Amino acid sequence: xxxxxxxxxxxxxxxxxxxxxxGGYGTATTFTVTAERGTWFVKATPNRPGGHLxxxxxxxxxxxxxxxxxxxxxxxxxxxxxxxxGFEHIDARPADFTPGSPDLPLLVDVLDRLAAIPLPxxxxxxxxxxxxxxxxxxERALFRGDDLVHADVHGRNVLIDGDGRxxxxxxxxxxxxxxxxxxxxxAVQLVAAGxxxxxxxxxxxxCSAWQRxxxxxxxxxxxxGSRMMDWFANRHPEDTWxxxxxxxxxxxxxxxxxxxx
Numbered sequence: 001x002x003x004x005x006x007x008x009x010x011x012x013x014x015x016x017x018x019x020x021x022x023g024g025y026g027t028a029t030t031f032t033v034t035a036e037r038g039t040w041f042v043k044a045t046p047n048r049p050g051g052h053l054x055x056x057x058x059x060x061x062x063x064x065x066x067x068x069x070x071x072x073x074x075x076x077x078x079x080x081x082x083x084x085x086g087f088e089h090i091d092a093r094p095a096d097f098t099p100g101s102p103d104l105p106l107l108v109d110v111l112d113r114l115a116a117i118p119l120p121x122x123x124x125x126x127x128x129x130x131x132x133x134x135x136x137x138x139e140r141a142l143f144r145g146d147d148l149v150h151a152d153v154h155g156r157n158v159l160i161d162g163d164g165r166x167x168x169x170x171x172x173x174x175x176x177x178x179x180x181x182x183x184x185x186x187a188v189q190l191v192a193a194g195x196x197x198x199x200x201x202x203x204x205x206x207c208s209a210w211q212r213x214x215x216x217x218x219x220x221x222x223x224x225g226s227r228m229m230d231w232f233a234n235r236h237p238e239d240t241w242x243x244x245x246x247x248x249x250x251x252x253x254x255x256x257x258x259x260x261x
Contacts, residue, residue, distance in 0.1 A: 004029070004044045004082055011075040011086060013037040028056065032089060039089040040074060047083045055172035058126070060085050062174045065120035066148075069113045069168045090167060092159035097193035106166035107158055108206045111186065114168060115209040119146050119176055128177030134227040135220060142217035143224075145178035147209070151185045155193070180213040184221040184252075188229075192248035197255030219256045226253035 005015050013036035021030040021041070029044045045056035063073035063085075071088040078084060095103040128149055132140050150168060159167045175181075183204045190200035204210055229246035236242050 001029075001031075003079075004042070004084060005033075007077055007079055007082060007084055008033065008040075008042065008075070008086060009035075011037075011077065012040060028052070033086075041071065041087040041089045042084060043087070044082050044084045047078055047081055053083060056083050056085065058174060059171045061122045062120055062148075062171050063087075065122070066114075066117060066168075066171060066174075068117065069110055070171065071167060071169065090159065090161050092161040092167060094156045095158035095160055095166065097155045097190055097195075099194050099199060103158075103160055103166070104203055106160055106164065107153075107186070108203065110158060110166035110168050111153070111182065111204070111207045111209065114148070114150060114182065115179055115207065117148050119148050123148060123174055123176050126175045128175035128181060130175075131181075131221065131224040131228060134231065135224040139220035139224055142214060142220045143178050143181060145176070145180075147177060147179035147182075149175045149177045149179065149181045151175070151181050153182060153186050154189045178214070178217055179209040180217045180221055183207060183209055183213060184218060184225060187222075187252050188225060188245060188249045191251050192244050197252045200252065201255075222249070222253040222256040225249045 001018065005018065009015060012033055015033055015035045017034040019032045021032060031042055033040045033042050043056070045052055047053060060073060060076045063070070071090050073085055073087055075086040076084065095107060097103070097107070128143060130151070131143060135143070150171065152170060152173070153168065157168060157170045159169060161167065187200045187204055190203060191197055226246070226249040229242070229249040233242040233246035
């Protein structure tokens with residue numbers, strides 16, 4: 001921690017307090033920093049080649065383009081050991097996705113703000129391919145597009161501040177693809193939070209991007225998403241949260257299939 005503090009001090013000034021933030025995944029060290037120039041949320045990733053560093057660099061690259069939905073990036077700095085991003089600190093809580101939650105309209109709002117963001121130049125070559133191996137060639141074509149995709153929208157990644165404004169965080173793997181991927185991912189999260197498939201679609205159906213989404217693409221994504229989550233759950237049976245998401249993805253996929261009959 002001392003090495004990271006020394007690295008960021010030119011941006012923060014004298015540091016008076018640090019507090020480690022837990023609950024995330026991956027190898028990043030996350031903490032809040034209070035210093036003479038303000039308070040920041042800091043994410044430090046080991047500076048060694050691999051997916052975690054690639055994800056951290058993507059998050060830093062896309063940050064300036066997503067300020068309408070996310071906390072601003074105040075600084076980035078690195079040395080041979082660490083790649084560090086300092087974000088605007090917001091006093092916020094995780095969103096509640098359960099049925100009847102007052103946060104659900106705020107989820108719709110942040111998804112609408114996301115849909116209004118043009119594809120950033122930095123994301124031009126970040127084509128979405130994560131679902132490709134679980135889809136047919138015809139299905140894969142439906143996942144292509146020119147929208148900025150955030151496919152990990154869950155309760156811990158949607159924050160609600162004291163003014164009731166929703167923010168979307170953890171842009172570690174933004175991609176270029178069809179906006180229906182974001183919506184479909186949210187549908188699965190809502191089902192996992194206790195919604196019926198019908199209720200989940202009633203909420204994401206209020207999003208502006210839903211009106212533009214190809215129904216065939218949604219059907220294909222539901223099928224591919226269910227196959228993907230089954231694969232992950234079978235590989236990691238000890239992770240019960242993966243099993244829960246696999247069940248939710250299956251529920252939504254079956255709902256989409258029934259609607260075709």
